Amino acid sequence: MTDLNPQAKHMADESMVRNLDAQARAIWPQEVELIRRYGLPPDIQILDAGCGTGEGASRLAELFPQSRVLGVDILDHHLELARRRYAALASRVRFEHRSIYELDLPDASFDLVACRHVLHSIPFPDRVIAELVRVTKPGGRLHLIPEDYGMLHFQKGAVDPKEFWDEVPARFGEQTQTDLNIGRNVFTHFVALGLEDITMDYVVVDTVRVPRETFAAIITAWRDGYAEVSAEVSRFSVEQTTAYFNQMIANILDPKGYATWMVPVASARVPRGRR
Numbered sequence: 001m002t003d004l005n006p007q008a009k010h011m012a013d014e015s016m017v018r019n020l021d022a023q024a025r026a027i028w029p030q031e032v033e034l035i036r037r038y039g040l041p042p043d044i045q046i047l048d049a050g051c052g053t054g055e056g057a058s059r060l061a062e063l064f065p066q067s068r069v070l071g072v073d074i075l076d077h078h079l080e081l082a083r084r085r086y087a088a089l090a091s092r093v094r095f096e097h098r099s100i101y102e103l104d105l106p107d108a109s110f111d112l113v114a115c116r117h118v119l120h121s122i123p124f125p126d127r128v129i130a131e132l133v134r135v136t137k138p139g140g141r142l143h144l145i146p147e148d149y150g151m152l153h154f155q156k157g158a159v160d161p162k163e164f165w166d167e168v169p170a171r172f173g174e175q176t177q178t179d180l181n182i183g184r185n186v187f188t189h190f191v192a193l194g195l196e197d198i199t200m201d202y203v204v205v206d207t208v209r210v211p212r213e214t215f216a217a218i219i220t221a222w223r224d225g226y227a228e229v230s231a232e233v234s235r236f237s238v239e240q241t242t243a244y245f246n247q248m249i250a251n252i253l254d255p256k257g258y259a260t261w262m263v264p265v266a267s268a269r270v271p272r273g274r275r
């Protein structure tokens, strides 16, 4: 139960390391403004749940210069990379092997709990959110990026990527027991847990706001990591899934083209009276 990770192979792939780097470069400049709105002081305790290679943990540590940050993940390769990359922050930033289903950390330990790009990839996201709430201090904040694969839009070319997005995430979700529309569903999970001051915002990764090369690097990494499994779960062949990804990349790189990925950013406060 503690290490359910149906995408373990893809998460460990070299293409995922590239993807996390490009995603952070695309998303953080808009995300940081949303985090500033929480009005948190510089010396807080932060958890980055499912920290991967430390893209979020390191940026949070820099944003809150007196904070202490704990990044947890179940992929040791990612944790080792994060420790090497952010060795200069080691006095304030730790990376530990822990499962976000069962953190084995005391209740009410953190002022800010981030969980970026994880909840769409694992079964029972409601259990994980409840565990994150448990370790958040009363009055503390949850900051989630719950992806939603109905929020990507590309122009048609040789093939129409809409056909891919209409079919593949639904089949993939069924076969892995994961919710690839968690972005639109997370509000309901927050309400069920009695959280307050819920906000839903969007980072807009599009060809106007984000350098085309950065956006294209994300989709290229997805193609390299996911074209094969997308074919396994759907009616498409690997050639077809690759062609859909290639059309998305061509669309993004075309100076006359427009493409967008709406990335949900969900936040809520744990009620102050909560024990």
Ligand SMILES: C[S@@+](CC[C@H](N)C(=O)[O-])C[C@H]1O[C@@H](n2cnc3c(N)ncnc32)[C@H](O)[C@@H]1O
Binding pocket: 002, 003, 004, 005, 011, 020, 024, 049, 050, 051, 052, 053, 054, 055, 056, 072, 073, 074, 075, 078, 098, 099, 100, 101, 115, 116, 117, 118, 121, 122
């Ligand atoms: C797409 S990556 C996101 C990494 C990072 N949050 C970021 O924004 O760059 C998802 C991460 O969740 C981790 N993960 C999956 N299941 C987990 C679990 N049960 N406990 C801890 N981490 C988990 C994966 O190993 C992977 O590193």
